Amino acid sequence: MGVPRKPIEPPTPEASAFLEQAMDQYGKATYNFAYRLTGNEADARDLTQDAFIRVYRAWRSFQPGTSFLSWIYRIVTNLYRDELRRRKGRFQEEIPGDNAPQEFGGQRPLAVDPIEDYLSGQLGEPLAKALAQLSPEQRQVVVLADIEEYSYQEIADIMGCSIGTVRSRLHRARALLRRLVTRAQQEQR
Structure with missing residues (x-):
């Protein structure tokens, strides 16, 4: 048997309100930052969702008077680094060299x-x-x-x-x- 897990606490109105306000005010900026890091929509959505889950779990540790964006960007950064470490060793698309053919043959993709x-x-x-x-x-x-x-x-x-x-x-x-x-x-x- 393993170590007994701590039961998940039911959401409090304060935690829910904090998360809702954070998502309303900073959701778009957080997603845009995640998108710029990952370069694709699916990973950016996952990263943003994971970041807000962390915010929800640690909402009491946020220090009022400090920058929320700095705090959540730090969370996104750490999650992204963790994901890069997990992916290390897996296939990653190489950046084409100067003379390598470019994707789509110079044309825009259909999507x-x-x-x-x-x-x-x-x-x-x-x-x-x-x-x-x-x-x-x-x-x-x-x-x-x-x-x-x-x-x-x-x-x-x-x-x-x-x-x-x-x-x-x-x-x-x-x-x-x-x-x-x-x-x-x-x-x-």
Whole structure:
């Protein structure tokens, strides 16, 4: 036999109200952040759902007066890292090299993802494609700094690292992003 499990406590009105308010105010931002990390709708939905389950379970640990978005982004980040560790060793799609044929032969797929279209429209297609080619940590630090506009301290809190690490990761990620965008723009000509 194993260790007896603690019975699940029935939901309290306070916990339910906290979760409902959190989902109403921050659900879309949390999903968008998860989408930018994962790059696909299904994983982003799963990640967002898991994050709000964690919020529900730990709602008492949230410190009023602090940033809820920073707190939930930290939860999303940790869940995403855990998932990446679980997937390690499984097949992961490689990023095509410079001369590799591109998916869809340069044509748009028949199924259109409205979020991807929005990001492409907002960021520009070369930037959206380049962002997708960054590693998860690089993409995360760029999204938090340049899209979500968090301070280095907030990013360090979310990512669980020092400000110096944030600065160096951001510097390397931006340099790589610049090279990828330049290459994508040259390919469009």
